[in-house]
Amino acid sequence: MTLYDTRRRKNAIYVSLCYAASVFGLVWLAWILCALIFKGSAGLMPATFTQMTPPPGSAGGLLNAICGSLIMSIAAVALGTPIGILAGTYLAEYGSGSKLAFVVRFINDILLSAPSIVIGLFVYQIVVVPMGHFSALAGMLALAIIVIPVVVRTTEDMLRLVPNQLREASTALGLPKSMVIQRIAYKAARAGLTTGVLLAIARISGETAPLLFTALNNQFFETNVNAPMASLPVVIFQFALSPYADWQRLAWTGALIITMTVLALSITARVLGRQRIKS
Amino acid sequence: MVDVTVGVPNVDGSTILDRAKALARFKFENTFFHFVTFSAAITVLVLLSGVILSLVLGSIPAIRAFGAGFLVTEVWNPVTDKYGAAAAIYGTVVTSIIAMVIAIPIGVGIAIFLSELCPQPLRQPIGIAIELLAGIPSIIYGIWGLFIFAPLLQQYVEPGIISFFGSVPGLNLVFEGPPYGIGVFTAGFILAIMVLPFISSISRDVFATVPAVLKESAYGLGFTTREVVGNVVIPYTRTGIIGGVMLALGRALGETMAVTFVIGNAHRVSNSILAPGTTISATIANEFTEAVGSLYTSALVELGLILFVITFIVLAIARFMLMRIEQKGAQ
Numbered sequence: 001m002t003l004y005d006t007r008r009r010k011n012a013i014y015v016s017l018c019y020a021a022s023v024f025g026l027v028w029l030a031w032i033l034c035a036l037i038f039k040g041s042a043g044l045m046p047a048t049f050t051q052m053t054p055p056p057g058s059a060g061g062l063l064n065a066i067c068g069s070l071i072m073s074i075a076a077v078a079l080g081t082p083i084g085i086l087a088g089t090y091l092a093e094y095g096s097g098s099k100l101a102f103v104v105r106f107i108n109d110i111l112l113s114a115p116s117i118v119i120g121l122f123v124y125q126i127v128v129v130p131m132g133h134f135s136a137l138a139g140m141l142a143l144a145i146i147v148i149p150v151v152v153r154t155t156e157d158m159l160r161l162v163p164n165q166l167r168e169a170s171t172a173l174g175l176p177k178s179m180v181i182q183r184i185a186y187k188a189a190r191a192g193l194t195t196g197v198l199l200a201i202a203r204i205s206g207e208t209a210p211l212l213f214t215a216l217n218n219q220f221f222e223t224n225v226n227a228p229m230a231s232l233p234v235v236i237f238q239f240a241l242s243p244y245a246d247w248q249r250l251a252w253t254g255a256l257i258i259t260m261t262v263l264a265l266s267i268t269a270r271v272l273g274r275q276r277i278k279s
Numbered sequence: 280m281v282d283v284t285v286g287v288p289n290v291d292g293s294t295i296l297d298r299a300k301a302l303a304r305f306k307f308e309n310t311f312f313h314f315v316t317f318s319a320a321i322t323v324l325v326l327l328s329g330v331i332l333s334l335v336l337g338s339i340p341a342i343r344a345f346g347a348g349f350l351v352t353e354v355w356n357p358v359t360d361k362y363g364a365a366a367a368i369y370g371t372v373v374t375s376i377i378a379m380v381i382a383i384p385i386g387v388g389i390a391i392f393l394s395e396l397c398p399q400p401l402r403q404p405i406g407i408a409i410e411l412l413a414g415i416p417s418i419i420y421g422i423w424g425l426f427i428f429a430p431l432l433q434q435y436v437e438p439g440i441i442s443f444f445g446s447v448p449g450l451n452l453v454f455e456g457p458p459y460g461i462g463v464f465t466a467g468f469i470l471a472i473m474v475l476p477f478i479s480s481i482s483r484d485v486f487a488t489v490p491a492v493l494k495e496s497a498y499g500l501g502f503t504t505r506e507v508v509g510n511v512v513i514p515y516t517r518t519g520i521i522g523g524v525m526l527a528l529g530r531a532l533g534e535t536m537a538v539t540f541v542i543g544n545a546h547r548v549s550n551s552i553l554a555p556g557t558t559i560s561a562t563i564a565n566e567f568t569e570a571v572g573s574l575y576t577s578a579l580v581e582l583g584l585i586l587f588v589i590t591f592i593v594l595a596i597a598r599f600m601l602m603r604i605e606q607k608g609a610q
Contacts, residue, residue, distance in 0.1 A: 011503035021388030025409045028472045086319030104320045107327045110594050115533025117560045121583040125333040176305040178312035206416020209535040213567045233418050240422045266414040
């Protein structure tokens with residue numbers, strides 16, 4: 001009976017520790033979100049979205065940073081998605097079982113978790129140094145390199161979920177493989193492919209490290225991709241570490257905007273991904 | 280490909296011509312598409328080799344100037360142009376160890392909770408909430424850590440730790456010094472929160488590969504939840520859990536922005552984990568744009584190379600482990 005009691009007591013302690021671990025995880029999420037809303041929502045006024053980043057001591061907004069982030073993210077996704085989808089297609093449709101596909105998959109998984117600051121160094125070496133100056137173009141390239149592995153991974157996973165009977169049926173109708181993939185497999189996996197792109201956008205919209213020495217920063221509104229461009233994460237970095245209270249306030253507002261965008265994107269991606277699996 | 284023209288009655292020449300044209304087009308498109316996807320896959324390989332090559336080329340001046348001593352020299356002095364990576368490597372390793380010590384038990388605990396204990400309707404929402412921790416950009420952890428978490432640590436937690444361990448020989452050296460709030464420990468703790476979802480979601484995935492009949496027979500023999508998890512689930516999934524941990528470690532080693540905010544950026548190796556330090560990624564983020572002189576830049580690139588090599592090895596081990604559990608699950 002005592003052995004039984006000890007076992008039950010041990011189990012109770014173990015189970016409550018597991019509960020505590022989950023509470024621990026959730027507490028940080030709640031705390032961070034509350035802090036962001038508490039500190040950042042005060043700055044959510046129209047001026048934030050219509051004015052440029054100010055010099056210290058005067059009022060201003062984050063317009064140039066928000067636009068810069070949008071421009072660079074859109075360009076990076078436009079550049080990285082096709083490459084990612086095509087490479088993912090190769091892995092899922094052409095390369096199953098081949099040595100090359102194995103190596104590419106392995107390398108892609110490494111790139112997926114590689115430190116983003118190293119990507120920044122790489123783009124600095126191959127773009128910024130030859131051009132002689134920082135530019136939004138370099139920033140876009142750095143972000144695109146981060147987009148590619150995310151899209152490759154989800155594309156491959158999602159294409160593998162497409163039932164093989166669909167492929168066999170359309171091949172039996174006389175469609176060549178390229179059309180089976182483009183007309184049938186892509187359509188069947190559409191929600192999944194969208195998930196991949198959304199995840200990639202969520203990933204790059206908060207990336208700071210690769211932009212620090214590629215796109216740098218800019219106090220002014222800039223649409224020229226050959227010049228340095230402001231982005232929300234870099235502005236947050238600069239403003240948060242500054243000694244000026246109004247800059248720090250703007251940094252919190254920017255942080256709130258980014259977090260809400262990223263969380264909305266990842267929740268949408270998850271819902272889309274789940275629909276795919278259900279159907 | 281099937282030859283469609285076989286057996287088709289030869290009604291008039293034009294149809295056959297159209298058919299031949301269409302087939303030729305199909306054939307071309309097919310080859311072309313195969314080639315395009317193939318080149319995209321090769322692009323991934325080219326990217327990785329490009330990263331390695333550019334880092335190696337960029338760090339040649341520093342390697343020439345400092346040799347292997349770079350790895351063990353603590354001095355980091357832009358004024359005299361003398362650089363050593365010891366402080367940054369030390370900080371990277373120590374913050375990651377702290378992060379792992381905190382995150383492994385908690386992450387696995389969350390996975391056990393989600394797969395064994397949690398009521399069914401709550402599993403999905405709690406799982407998503409934990410995974411959202413991975414979605415929060417690292418700069419957000421940084422700003423939160425610097426303005427909210429570090430001051431609290433400094434005021435309430437660190438003085439307690441210092442006085443508690445002050446009389447314990449050995450540990451008093453690890454936890455000594457004034458409470459700065461920012462420092463190696465704070466950075467490690469925030470890293471732990473950031474990598475928690477990687478450990479918990481991968482552990483949860485591999486827990487799902489345990490055949491239900493194994494768990495059921497253990498429960499049927501009268502095992503408690505703790506005994507089922509400890510004797511059946513964890514031994515069955517050990518490789519997968521290690522893979523998840525290595526993946527999280529890879530993330531922790533390379534994490535930049537959160538660490539840059541809270542580590543204090545001091546180039547020195549100190550025995551106390553409460554003291555400010557630096558990591559490889561924080562050093563690069565802080566100093567790269569201000570680096571004047573080719574040797575300074577090159578030293579920073581060499582730091583990047585070291586970081587990349589370390590994370591590459593860790594991530595490769597992670598993938599290898601996860602591949603093994605995938606094969607096991609497929610059998």
